Amino acid sequence: MHSGSTGVELKGDIASKTLNPGDVVLVQGSVEAIENLNTNSNMLVIENEDLDLGTKRSFVPLYIMVAVAALAASNLLPISIAAMLGLIGMLVFRLMNWSDVGNAMNIPIIMLIVASLSLGNALEITGGSDYLAEFFVYMTGAMSVPFILSTLMLLMAILTNVVSNNAAAVIGTPIAINIAQQLGAPIEPFVLAVLFGANMSFFTPIGYKTNLLIMGAGGYKFNDFVKIGLPLAFIMWVAFSIILPALYL
Incomplete structure (x- = not known):
């Protein structure tokens, strides 16, 4: 009201x-x-x-979604192929048309992902990831490997709340691999540190697209995300800073 x-x-x-x-x-x-x-x-x-929720036809999209999830979960088909078959099924049953497909595509998000992948490849091909890894190792050279791992995850958590989590993951992964190689440490925990850090995108509204959606719908302010998201991100950072070294180092 x-x-x-x-x-x-x-x-x-x-x-x-x-x-x-x-x-x-x-x-x-x-x-x-x-x-x-x-x-x-x-x-x-x-x-x-x-x-209108009463017709049998209205349940067909639900059946298609369940079929797509089942095919992907059972490893019968890759998720991309299963999703494509689901889309074809929606078109065959005339539950949507090609204009709906075009309208559902978020071009800015697609371009952001493509640009992020290109940037990640450019960093790897030009040696930029090697340089950034060397600089990071130089700045943290006196620290222990678990502390370096924790610091990397913290930097990714900060970066993902400024850019998208996809961009943070694509940019950070080659750098993490180079850091692990220069330290002579296992690669897995450093890649996981990047992935976990890149998904701590809940203490700013621009960290993830759904943050912006609920900000507008719920009437939230920037400080609301900081008050709730920052403590949650801190708890996750501390937890993974303990778990990853214990499992891999």
């Missing part, structure tokens, strides 16, 4: 609230109930949307 007079969202039991002129209420109900509100009350239905 949104108050038209004060411009704020009213929370709590709506039965205890008094409606005033200009208030906006989100209502869910049958078609008859909504029409009754529009004709037999002092309320005006501004916009309505029908939701």
Whole structure:
């Protein structure tokens, strides 16, 4: 319920609230109930949307999704092939058309992933990852390998909240491999440190695309992500800083 007079969202039991002129209420109900509100009350239905969940056809996308997940989980098909077959099934059953496919594609996200992969390849081919790895090892040369591993994961956690987690992982992985090789340490924990650090993207709204979605929908502020996400990221960083050396070093 949104108050038209004060411009704020009213929370709590709506039965205890008094409606005033200009208030906006989100209502869910049958078609008859909504029409009754529009004709037999002092309320005006501004916009309505029908939701049909009763036909057998509406469950076909669910069956297709389950089939795709089952094919991928059982290793019968790669996830990319299974997903493509699922898309073809949606088109065959006319549950969507080619325009829906085009509209569902997020071109900026695709370009970001492509650019990140290109940047990662460029760092590896030009020797940039070697240089960054040498610089990192030089700056942390007096530290122990577990401490270096923890520091790398912390840097990835910071980077992923500035750029996307995909970009952080693609950029950080070749650098992590070079760091491990220069230290004479196993590669696996350093790659895992990058992957775990790159997924600690919850203490800024720009860390991950879903953060931006819930920020707009929930009316959250930048500080809300910091208050909740930063302690959570710290707990995960400390935990993985202990677990990874214990398992691999």
